[in-house]
Amino acid sequence: MRNKTFHSLLYFLAFWLFVGLSFILTNINTLDSSMHTKLFEAMPHSGVTHEVTAVLLNFRALDTLLEVGVILLSLIAIHALEPNFRYTPLSFENTITNTFVAILFPLIALYAFYILYSGSYQSGGAFSASALLAGGIIILRLVKPRSFFVPKELILRFLYVSGLFYFVCVGMISLFFGSFLEYRDYIASFYIISIESVLMLSLGAILSAYFINAVQRVKP
Amino acid sequence: MFNNLIPALIITPALFAILGFLFSKRAAFFGIAFGLIFFSESLLLLYGVATKSPWAYHFGGWQAPLGIAFAPLRFGSSILGVSAFVMLLTFIYARFSLQESQRALFYPLSTFLALGLVVVYLSQDIFTIYVGLEIIGLCAVGLSALQKSPKALHASLVYLFSTLVASGFYLLGVVIIYAKYGLLNISALIPVIQEELPTLVAFGFMVVAFLLKTAVFPLSFWLANAHANAPTPVSALLSALVIKATFYLMYLFAATLFIFEYELSYFLAFLGVGAIFYGGIKAYLSSDLKLLIAYSTISQVGYLLLIFAFIDEHTDPSMAFNAMAFALFSHTLAKSGFFLAAGVVVHIAQTKEISALQGYASITPVSVFAIALSAVSLIGLPPSLGFVSKWYYLQSAYLSESWFFLFAIIGGGILSAAYLFKLLILFLEHPLEEGHLLRREKSHTTLEWTAFTLSFLSVFLAFFSNSIIAFMG
Known part of the structure; x- marks a missing residue:
């Protein structure tokens, strides 16, 4: 009983906090900073035409590198919890789902590549593409858990770390010519596209491994 | 020479965490080798800070408001040096005290923890600090879950949710500040910051986040069980290094940005x-x-x-x-x-x-x-x-x-x-x-x-x- 009143009091307070916050956030009068002019001055040297991709993979590439590290280390943390998961394997194998997946997965993979390459001129890029790819792999895994090809653990681990490793390697190469992760103009677009492609594959593998490690433990 | 020390401090933990994760049988070797290299790098950094005038490192060659700047300050670099020393000794200890399955996860995770500490102690950018806090928090949760007892798992779950809530609060503060001033760099923010309602609300959220992550008294409910039930080297890392990082941020922000x-x-x-x-x-x-x-x-x-x-x-x-x-x-x-x-x-x-x-x-x-x-x-x-x-x-x-x-x-x-x-x-x-x-x-x-x-x-x-x-x- 007392717990219930406490909870309703919490909901009440949270509601008014929400109202107050939204009032403050909608009434912020932005101060003029030189950030936008600086961004547009630097855009021609960034190697891509879309601002978000330029910020993520050129101007503030270090943040992205560290975020890739966060995603990889979460996988290691999930490995720490892995022995505690004991679920029976799920399987939805029948003619309808098999046909559906046979058509669906190639389409998902194709669309992931489209999202990846469209990142240079519109919103998109490695993170959204890898999420799509991971979704495709998870569907495939759910429908056909037994016929699903699983490479050796070491090869899988190479795939998991490849994104962060390639990113750090690009940083080390760029150290010879300037600062860490410094690339400009035509070389920048090559680096950005290659980083995004490697990231898509390795993050796709990691994100699907989150799910597969946590939910499905099948020994064929 | 000292200029390239800051990217080296980022590259070393990232590479050694990758190596330790890939070759998990040799994780202890890579971990202790990392401890030695990291400690010598942080000593070099201390030497550089003591002898050179203050400098900033601009990642990607982009100057501060657009790019990310790291600046080693005297206090932050000395905490980093002490942390690197404690980490080295704890790594040697863990080699003899943990089981092999625990070691394979302990070393990569705590090497990532070092990456997070480097970011928090050297960064001048409030968003990069958020990513550093995220790295530290997730590493700490993963490490405290290494002990396979129901108590430890429960404690690390409580720890996970408290640290995620704190990270969310900090990020909300960063968002409000960015929406208001359009800047993320601490030294660029100092001259323009004003005493206004949105700014104060943002700082309030940040302070609550730091209090929760540092485990200051009313918000310390998660600490005791998480630290007491973890394996010994993990308890040492958690209470010696992890909570200090957010306290340092609280002090740094109070000394530079906060206008309370x-x-x-x-x-x-x-x-x-x-x-x-x-x-x-x-x-x-x-x-x-x-x-x-x-x-x-x-x-x-x-x-x-x-x-x-x-x-x-x-x-x-x-x-x-x-x-x-x-x-x-x-x-x-x-x-x-x-x-x-x-x-x-x-x-x-x-x-x-x-x-x-x-x-x-x-x-x-x-x-x-x-x-x-x-x-x-x-x-x-x-x-x-x-x-x-x-x-x-x-x-x-x-x-x-x-x-x-x-x-x-x-x-x-x-x-x-x-x-x-x-x-x-x-x-x-x-x-x-x-x-x-x-x-x-x-x-x-x-x-x-x-x-x-x-x-x-x-x-x-x-x-x-x-x-x-x-x-x-």
């Missing part, structure tokens, strides 16, 4: 006094050795927060700063040594019950000596780093005539003496049974001496307190 009224920073100091007594009383009442050490951490965090009582004071603020810095260093060294030594005792006794540990001074004399040295530093007896800290705090409390804090510092010292002497007297009594000597293993000698080194330094470095103060400027 004096009363508000006074409120933080009152929370510190609450923490000193709450942690002390809980430590005195606990019957579990590791739980006692964890509650003592909550109590010691209170001493760090006392600086906010003197930060705007008319008297010399450098005195309170020295007190806080020494409290931080003494706690980092003493607490990691304490946890590592207690780990040896617990391993031999096969129990964490304090009452069963009677007479362990004759079974593991070196660990008990290490615990005694840590206790000297934590209580603040001379000569130790803890004493230097309390001395400066008492002086600034006396000079600013804040009698409440003066008595709180003395009372807190007496309280920690009560629970630590209770433990030490029990250790020095006659042993209950002789059979424990059989459970001593050869590897325990290495474990004991790593713990002893840390505890010894927490006392011995007090003789160099003048040069430490001169270095911090």
Whole structure:
């Protein structure tokens, strides 16, 4: 009983906090900073035409590198919890789902590549593409858990770390010519596209491994 | 040469975490090699900071408002150096104390933890600091889940949700600041920041996030169980390094960005006094050795927060700063040594019950000596780093005539003496049974001496307190 009143009091307070916050956030009068002019001055040297991709993979590439590290280390943390998961394997194998997946997965993979390459001129890029790819792999895994090809653990681990490793390697190469992760103009677009492609594959593998490690433990 | 040290400090942990994860059978080798390289790099950084004029590193060659700038400050770099040293010794300890399956995960995760510490201590960019906090938080949760007991899993789940809520609060603060000023760089923000409602709300969210992550008294509910149930090297890393990172941010932001009224920073100091007594009383009442050490951490965090009582004071603020810095260093060294030594005792006794540990001074004399040295530093007896800290705090409390804090510092010292002497007297009594000597293993000698080194330094470095103060400027 007392717990219930406490909870309703919490909901009440949270509601008014929400109202107050939204009032403050909608009434912020932005101060003029030189950030936008600086961004547009630097855009021609960034190697891509879309601002978000330029910020993520050129101007503030270090943040992205560290975020890739966060995603990889979460996988290691999930490995720490892995022995505690004991679920029976799920399987939805029948003619309808098999046909559906046979058509669906190639389409998902194709669309992931489209999202990846469209990142240079519109919103998109490695993170959204890898999420799509991971979704495709998870569907495939759910429908056909037994016929699903699983490479050796070491090869899988190479795939998991490849994104962060390639990113750090690009940083080390760029150290010879300037600062860490410094690339400009035509070389920048090559680096950005290659980083995004490697990231898509390795993050796709990691994100699907989150799910597969946590939910499905099948020994064929 | 010193300019490329900052990217090197980012590259090294990333590469060694990758190597340790890939070749998990050799994880300990890569971990200890990383510890050595990381410690020497942080010593080089300290040398660079001491000899060169302050410099900033611009990642990607983009100047500050657009790109990300790292700037090594004296205080942050010295905490990084001490952390690297503690990390190296803990890595050596973990090689002998953890099982192989735990080692394969411990080393990559704690190497990533080092990456997060580098970002937090060197970055000048409030969003990059958020990513660093995320790395530290997730590593800490993963590490505390290494122990396969239901209690440890429950504690790490509570830890996960508290640290995620805190990260969310911090990010909300960053978003409001960015929406208002369009800047993320600390030194670019200082001249333009104004005392306005949105800014104050943003800072409020950030302070709550830091309080929750540092485990300051009313928000310290997650700490005791998470630290006490983790494997020993993990407990040492968590309470020596992880909570210091967010405290450093709280101090850095208070000294540069925050524009609070004096009363508000006074409120933080009152929370510190609450923490000193709450942690002390809980430590005195606990019957579990590791739980006692964890509650003592909550109590010691209170001493760090006392600086906010003197930060705007008319008297010399450098005195309170020295007190806080020494409290931080003494706690980092003493607490990691304490946890590592207690780990040896617990391993031999096969129990964490304090009452069963009677007479362990004759079974593991070196660990008990290490615990005694840590206790000297934590209580603040001379000569130790803890004493230097309390001395400066008492002086600034006396000079600013804040009698409440003066008595709180003395009372807190007496309280920690009560629970630590209770433990030490029990250790020095006659042993209950002789059979424990059989459970001593050869590897325990290495474990004991790593713990002893840390505890010894927490006392011995007090003789160099003048040069430490001169270095911090």
